[in-house]
Amino acid sequence: MKTRSFLIYSLCALLYSCNLVDAQVVWLSAKNPDFTNCDVEERDVRPFDGVVNTCPFDVYYEQSDVQYVIVEGDEEYFDRLHTDVKRGVLEISIEPARYRNVRLRVRVGSPEITLLSMAGSGSIICKSNIVTDDDLSLRMAGSGDLVTANITCDNLQSSLTGSGDLKLGRVEAEDVDVNVSGSGDWGASRIKADNLEISLAGSGDVDIVNVDIDDNLSASVAGSGDIRVSGHAHNVTAKVAGSGDISGRISYDHITKVKVGSGDIDW
Incomplete structure (x- = not known):
């Protein structure tokens, strides 16, 4: 009886797994x-x-x-x-x-x-500049790529989840939010904004070649990831919790540093 029950259970499990495979894009x-x-x-x-x-x-x-x-x-x-x-x-x-x-x-x-969103292993590629008076949201979830040229918008919200890449050209906006969780790479050649907030959780990287921030630059790392930013900002807040690092060549009028763990803040 136990053998029969086991065989029935195994058959059901096999059929279920086959349905899962059939329901996927391979x-x-x-x-x-x-x-x-x-x-x-x-x-x-x-x-x-x-x-x-x-x-x-x-x-x-x-x-x-x-x-x-x-x-x-x-x-x-x-x-x-x-x-x-x-x-x-x-x-x-x-x-x-x-x-x-x-x-x-x-x-x-x-x-x-107002929205470019990539979910999975594919890509969204924008080779032409984006100019809008509205807010723009960029979302990358998975192992794919989201790549854009230069962006001019009101406010920019950007999120990267997973192991993918999110790469931008030059960005000009009032407020820019960068949120990275996982092992992905986020990058931009330049950001000019009133406020820039960067939040990194995990083992990913954020690289911004140059920033020009009129008011507040906030950067926080939780985990083993790295934030590398150079340029100028009025007020700077840098926080590290874990083994990650914040580095770059930043000039500022005021800075606050908070460090917990073995990571470094080299600003």
């Missing part, structure tokens, strides 16, 4: 495939000012005068790729399956943008 395609002579489909969608990519391939975004969504790659997979607009956000997703040697990418443009 991407077995080249990272940078050749899109020469690929199929192209332009899609008509409702207006949007946000983009979310949950697919394991590249989405290219640009701020443009005219909105567009263009799918490129192998046409037989186009019907599995969904580009739905919900509450003003373009959600790019693909049906669960095993994809081997498949070419797919999406090109997106819109006059306004």
